[in-house]
Amino acid sequence: MLPIRKSVIAIPVLATLGACANPTPPTITADQLTDIQNESSRVSALSASAPASIPTSGAVDYSGHVGGEIDGDVTGGFVGDLTVTADFGTNAITGDVTNINLIDEDGNPDQLLGGSLDVTGAHTGADITMTAQGSVTAVDDDGFRGSSDVDFELNGGFVDDTGTADAMYGTITGSADGDFYIGVVDADFYAVSQ
Template sequence: MKMTLFTALAAGLLVAGCVGPTPPTVTDHDNSRALAEAARISRLPQTQINHWPTGTATYNGQIGADLRGDLQGSVLGDMSMVVNFDSGRVGGSIGNLNLIAPSGRPDQALGGNLAISGFEDRGNILAGASGKITGVHSGGSGFASDVNLTLQGGVRDDLRRGDAVFGAVTGQGAGDVNLGFDGVFFGKR
């Protein structure tokens, strides 16, 4: 049987139309390490009044949250939070989000980033993080969800005064998948 150019092109387009998840960008070890670091930072003392940093500080860390709703498991992502202690403004981003299966194994990298915007007052942080995330269902169909999170926490003392942040992450996503988020954020400068 002779394959025509048209048949070969049609088969190629059919294969190209199949969607597969993006491989995870984190490992089991990364997930375990993030859980241990979050627990460690959660036990640090809050920075005392008038001892927090001045100027602008960038805290690099992660968010981790259990999911409920249309997806099961959890998410783990990288966070960069910029706190201006003089103006009281908070900014930054959350990216490199990964879906973690209920078994604890990384499942897939999710597309999209969340923008952080909010306020700092006397070492207390209240911010939102919003954006669109995308991924692939196990059956191969893509999904998107508009995510809105609340980050509420504070500045902590690790090796120096005010060199860490820790707090709660809650929120939801709506779209092709509807999600609830319940977890933590943490970072160090």
């Protein structure tokens, strides 16, 4: 994950939005963000799993994080918790992204976004393709709460940590659109088996 710019939210004033909303306080600290970034860097450096070594049966639970730099009406960065299950018998991957926090340019968590994202996808050999979709809400500096629909693509693969295919890493592209627009500039995901 790259250094993150200041988080600024500009939500157009809409008649359907009420003023005087307060942002939800962040649920992570700057130190926890640093730990997440360090773990992302560690997992990104692991060796890719050999396609022939990928299990063909059973299911494994993975947990980690998504995060990176964003721009648009919301600028700065984001980080969220990623939890997925890979079913090696069907090749399906399902899960969610929760606890999504905005991050400012100084690396400080700014506010917790409302909502979560559903993760669906599959793997072919060691390659992983997933989508993360859902609605999130944020509060701007003027106290207006808005919501946007998120559509992220997560592409990557299984990597070998202490065993075979016991972690995953990849990049995130996509955007959120609605009351505010968010575009992913540079973001990634990682998860390790539990």
